Amino acid sequence: xxxxxxxxxxxxxxxxxxxxxxxxxxxxxxxxxxxxxxxxxxxxxxxxxxxxxxxxxx
Amino acid sequence: xxxxxxxxxxxxxxxxxxxxxxxxxxxxxxxxxxxxxxxxxxxxxxxxxxxxxxxxxxxxxxxxxxxxxxxxxxxxxxxxxxxxxxxxxxxxxxxxxxxxxxxxxxxxxxxxxxxxxxxxxxxxxxxxxxxxxxxxxxxxxxxxxxxxxxxxxxxxxxxxxxxxxxxxxxxxxxxxxxxxxxxxxxxxxxxxxxxxxxxxxxxxxxxxxxxxxxxxxxxxxxxxxxxxxxxxxxxxxxxxxxxxxxxxxxxxxxxxxxxxxxxxxxxxxxxxxxxxxxxxxxxxxxxxxxxxxxxxxxxxxxxxxxxxxxxxxxxxxxxxxxxxxxxxxxxxxxxxxxxxxxxxxxxxxxxxxxxxxxxxxxxxxxxxxxxxxxxxxxxxxxxxxxxxxxxxxxxxx
Numbered sequence: 001x002x003x004x005x006x007x008x009x010x011x012x013x014x015x016x017x018x019x020x021x022x023x024x025x026x027x028x029x030x031x032x033x034x035x036x037x038x039x040x041x042x043x044x045x046x047x048x049x050x051x052x053x054x055x056x057x058x
Numbered sequence: 059x060x061x062x063x064x065x066x067x068x069x070x071x072x073x074x075x076x077x078x079x080x081x082x083x084x085x086x087x088x089x090x091x092x093x094x095x096x097x098x099x100x101x102x103x104x105x106x107x108x109x110x111x112x113x114x115x116x117x118x119x120x121x122x123x124x125x126x127x128x129x130x131x132x133x134x135x136x137x138x139x140x141x142x143x144x145x146x147x148x149x150x151x152x153x154x155x156x157x158x159x160x161x162x163x164x165x166x167x168x169x170x171x172x173x174x175x176x177x178x179x180x181x182x183x184x185x186x187x188x189x190x191x192x193x194x195x196x197x198x199x200x201x202x203x204x205x206x207x208x209x210x211x212x213x214x215x216x217x218x219x220x221x222x223x224x225x226x227x228x229x230x231x232x233x234x235x236x237x238x239x240x241x242x243x244x245x246x247x248x249x250x251x252x253x254x255x256x257x258x259x260x261x262x263x264x265x266x267x268x269x270x271x272x273x274x275x276x277x278x279x280x281x282x283x284x285x286x287x288x289x290x291x292x293x294x295x296x297x298x299x300x301x302x303x304x305x306x307x308x309x310x311x312x313x314x315x316x317x318x319x320x321x322x323x324x325x326x327x328x329x330x331x332x333x334x335x336x337x338x339x340x341x342x343x344x345x346x347x348x349x350x351x352x353x354x355x356x357x358x359x360x361x362x363x364x365x366x367x368x369x370x371x372x373x374x375x376x377x378x379x380x381x382x383x384x385x386x387x388x389x390x391x392x393x394x395x396x397x398x399x400x401x402x403x404x405x406x407x408x409x410x411x412x413x414x415x416x417x418x419x420x421x422x423x424x425x426x427x428x429x430x431x432x433x434x435x436x437x438x439x440x441x442x443x444x445x446x447x448x449x450x451x452x453x454x455x
Contacts, residue, residue, distance in 0.1 A: 010102070010315065010316065010317045012102070012104055012218075012316065012317040012318040012319065013216065013217065013218030013318075013319070014104075014217055014218070014236065014238065014239075014317065014318050014319020014320075015319070016217075016218040016219075016220065017217045017218060017219070017229065017230065017231045017236060017319050017321070018230065018231055018232075018233065018236065018319075019230070020230050022220060022223055025220070026218050043233065046233065046286045047233065047236065047238050047286060047319065048238070048292070049238045049239060049240040049292060049293035049294055049317040049318070050240065050292065050293070050294045050317055051292045051294070051295075
């Protein structure tokens with residue numbers, strides 16, 4: 001599960017293109033992660049230009 | 059409400075690819091709807107905003123418009139990691155640094171004038187299917203959802219495209235094929251207003267480069283693209299370090315901040331399925347060596363729009379017929395971009411020592427030609443003079 005730091009995220013959506021399981025979505029409230037799809041691969045975390053994403057411990 | 063319940067074609071996304079598609083489709087007689095999820099077309103940009111005259115010509119733009127030209131560009135200065143630079147004048151192909159917010163809106167206006175209906179703050183929620191066949195798209199305009207039927211959907215919804223995946227076309231990118239980019243619009247900076255500046259080096263921008271694109275007066279678009287396999291830090295960290303180590307930038311102010319993902323490879327063989335076409339960033343139609351995609355997107359969109367019109371006239375919107383779009387695009391742009399991707403793979407393997415050495419052996423003009431997929435053999439021959447680059451050089455031929 002990905003946690004988004006809304007203070008850092010600019011909603012550019014670049015992370016979505018790396019998500020192999022289509023777990024990320026750009027909504028009007030920012031990037032949302034679907035907990036049922038996310039496999040914690042961290043591709044989006046590593047991509048994010050501003051370090052706004054991290055894996056959330058469940 | 060401006061929208062009808064049925065169109066020949068719905069174009070998802072109001073960037074250059076969407077406007078290129080909507081304009082071409084409407085000009086060729088289709089009833090077209092183009093939707094943009096954001097409230098304002100052209101904003102936020104995710105771009106360095108450089109546009110060469112030759113790229114503009116490919117888009118059918120013959121004259122520049124003062125409304126979107128921020129600065130005329132006469133050339134470029136390319137810096138090696140050790141600070142050595144190659145300066146180049148663009149003799150017949152100068153260009154501009156443009157204001158995307160105005161430029162993109164103008165492209166959308168052209169689509170509207172050609173007859174397309176353009177609506178912003180309207181997003182695609184999901185594809186409508188009947189017996190597995192795409193028959194339209196569910197959209198959300200402000201807070202109102204509605205179903206719009208269409209014979210063809212053109213997905214020009216950018217790097218974050220999910221619609222193409224829903225149609226069964228896998229557009230997922232690997233780290234090596236997408237640059238992680240950050241960009242500031244800076245004021246009160248002292249930069250060369252006649253030239254683009256590009257800075258290369260693994261410590262400066264792992265797997266990418268820093269750009270300073272002048273925007274007139276004391277303004278500049280300053281940004282960076284890096285790629286994860288090569289970058290040790292975040293794009294924004296590299297960029298801030300770069301600015302802080304350059305006095306002419308450090309004293310400046312930041313009046314805008316953007317981030318983005320820029321596809322720089324994974325050129326797609328197939329970009330269609332029944333009743334569906336993908337174009338622009340969503341189809342990775344970007345120059346892999348510098349990440350420029352304004353004209354690539356527009357041209358990809360234009361071809362998509364033309365083929366959509368032909369398909370609907372012939373009442374054949376099958377994958378087989380639409381694959382003509384693949385053929386034409388590959389012939390016009392794809393072959394070239396794939397060749398440039400090869401160059402990207404060579405450049406990304408170079409160590410800083412190699413880049414410094416090459417800076418002594420290449421002229422600015424050579425770099426311009428290389429970015430257009432020319433003179434690969436020439437570069438290979440130079441690289442072969444350096445034993446450590448011998449194997450890499452062979453990849454160019």
